[in-house]
Amino acid sequence: MGEAILKGLLSAKVSPPSRLHGAVRSEARAKELTRSLGIEISTDNAAIVRQVDTVVIALKPQAVLGALRALVEAGAVHADQxxxxxxxxxxxxxxxxxxxxxxxxxxxxxxxxxxxxxxTIVLAPGSRTKPRHLAIAHRVFDGLGLTLELEEKHFNTVTGLSGSGPAFGYIMIEALADGGVMMGLPRQVATTLAARTLLGAAEMVLATGRHPASLKDDVTTPAGCTIGGILALEDGGIRSTLARGVERAARLAADLGRPTKD
Ligand SMILES: NC(=O)c1ccc[n+]([C@@H]2O[C@H](COP(=O)([O-])OP(=O)(O)OC[C@H]3O[C@@H](n4cnc5c(N)ncnc54)[C@H](OP(=O)(O)O)[C@@H]3O)[C@@H](O)[C@H]2O)c1
Known part of the structure; x- marks a missing residue:
């Protein structure tokens, strides 16, 4: 994710490359990223953090608090960051x-x-966040997609829906394509049709603002093939399976930072 954010910042020209820095754990990865991104990537978190005013933490959850503590102990953190x-x-x-x-x-x-x-990026402000801080966060993320603001209490749910959601979408695309392959389509054609169909359906929901159920009703001719397909999906519990997937991911998200907190 950190690499994706840096790539987005570079391509959206949010900051001159000379003002962007990064840090990773392994020397080999730092060298590889310095070469591929064309900006300074180091393995010295404190040295990087000391010289910047905005820090994006893209560590695994269980590593975050330990890494912040190490930055404080190294004297790298200053009040206006x-x-x-x-x-x-x-x-x-x-x-x-x-x-x-x-x-x-x-x-x-x-x-x-x-x-x-x-x-899709959701932001939640902290107790010391000022409007100028949110403006900076929007500058960091706006070039990477759609950025929304929500209260932090929704973050585990957001993690389970839009954070984990791309993986759920890939499974849906793969499964739809499998159906096409089963009926004789070449794999690549089936994957393109499946992916573009879900993309188009998603864009219909966003562009029209209509309820997905109403858009679905438009496609279901009485006694037609689409309603027949829908009934087969309902037999398999598709709605509750998807909804429960989000619920499970959201509940697991709540525990992700736990191991190193005691
Ligand atoms: N993946 C997603 O879809 C997604 C979506 C939303 C949010 N997130 C969040 O994004 C965070 C990162 O996830 P990820 O999937 O990008 O993980 P990842 O691929 O494992 O990347 C973690 C990065 O942290 C670096 N790192 C590890 N320990 C470090 C340390 N002590 N100091 C400096 N850098 C260190 C690693 O460096 P090396 O490469 O050298 O090991 C690696 O570049 C997680 O907290 C996750 O909750 C992920």
Missing amino acids: LFISIAAGVSIAEMEETLGKGCAVIRAMPNTPCAIGRG
Whole structure:
């Protein structure tokens, strides 16, 4: 995700490349990213954080608080910095407490289509977030897709829906394509038809603002093939399977930051 965000910032020309920096864990990866992105990627978190005013934390959830603590101990954190964390399950209160010094914290939940500028990103402000901080967060993410603001209490649900959702969508595309292949279509054609069909349906929902059920009714001719297909999907419990998938992912998101907190 960190790489996707940096790529988005570079392609949207949000900042000159000389003002963008990154840090990863392994030297080999730092060298590879420095070469591929054309900006300085280091393995020294403190050295990077000391010189910037906005820090995007894209670590695995269980590593976030330890890494913030290490930054504070290294004297790399200063009071007027903004920290934006994309980690699932790590609360703003925990990060504000760990950072101290009055640093502003914003949580963001992007998804992987950010890598091609088609992401969906939700932002939640912290207790010390000022409008100028949110404006910076919008500058970071707006080039990567659609950016919305919500209260932090919804973040686990957002994680289970739009954070995990691309994976659910890939399974739907693959399964629809399997049906086409079963009936004789070449795999590549079937995948293109499935992906573009879901893309078009999604764009119909967004462009018309109509309820998906009403759009579905438009496609179902009485005694036709579409209603027959829908009944087969309903037999398989497609609605509750998808809804329960989001519910399960959201409940698991709540525990993601836990292991290193005690
Ligand atoms: N993947 C998603 O779809 C998605 C969506 C929304 C939010 N998120 C959130 O994004 C965060 C990152 O997920 P990811 O899938 O991008 O993980 P990832 O691919 O494992 O990337 C984690 C990165 O952190 C680096 N890293 C690990 N320990 C470090 C340390 N101590 N100091 C500096 N860098 C360190 C790793 O460097 P090396 O490469 O050198 O090991 C790697 O570049 C998670 O908190 C997740 O909740 C993910």
